[in-house]
Amino acid sequence: MSDHRHDAHADGLEQRRLEVEQLLASTDQQLADLRQMREGLNDDDEHDPDGVSLSSEWSRLEGLRQNRIDQLAAIDAAAERLAEGSDAVCTVCGGPIAPERLEVRPEATTCIDCAQQQSSLG
Template sequence: MTGAGGAEARLRARLAEVDARLAAQRSAVAGIVESARDANVDDEHDPEGATLAWERQQAAALAAGAEAERHELLAALDRVAAGTYGVCEVCGRPIPAARLAARPAATRCVEHAR
């Protein structure tokens, strides 16, 4: 797949993967919170309390990462619609296809990558 149509299809496929991962992480957080509801809430003295808190924070961090990637992919889809996808926002040159394959929501070429 090449061109804007190919880029859009790849971005939408990646977005579907990220949406599934986000839903799974949100479900995991809800499950941990639900299981902790009936547990001893004294994390300091309950040997399982620290584990539950760590698991909840881990799942929440993974969900936040998925949410950030989702936002980047939606912005990339906006750039496809505007005709600016694959163009470095700093120098205006094309972003190499290999970079876009590795980072579909990239906004900068390798030279200007942060």
């Protein structure tokens, strides 16, 4: 029922999901630490230079956290496509996605050409 390429992609997705989940957990932890630190500083004046760097660190971590969540969603979407057997088909042009690309980026849903076009547009 299952071929080797299919299995390799499923393994890759599973591994990537675990990695991103760990990264997300550590980002959550950093945000929790930062929140505590900020609450500790609350009664200080707002001109404290530490307050400024804390809030820029906060928005950096929030951005990072959102990226991780987006990555998890992409991985889940790719896993669904894998289950349907359409994981190696580009969602933009309908062409094949190279197996080498799926090895490096198991959550990829576009072929390398479309991905490059999208990133040069952005």
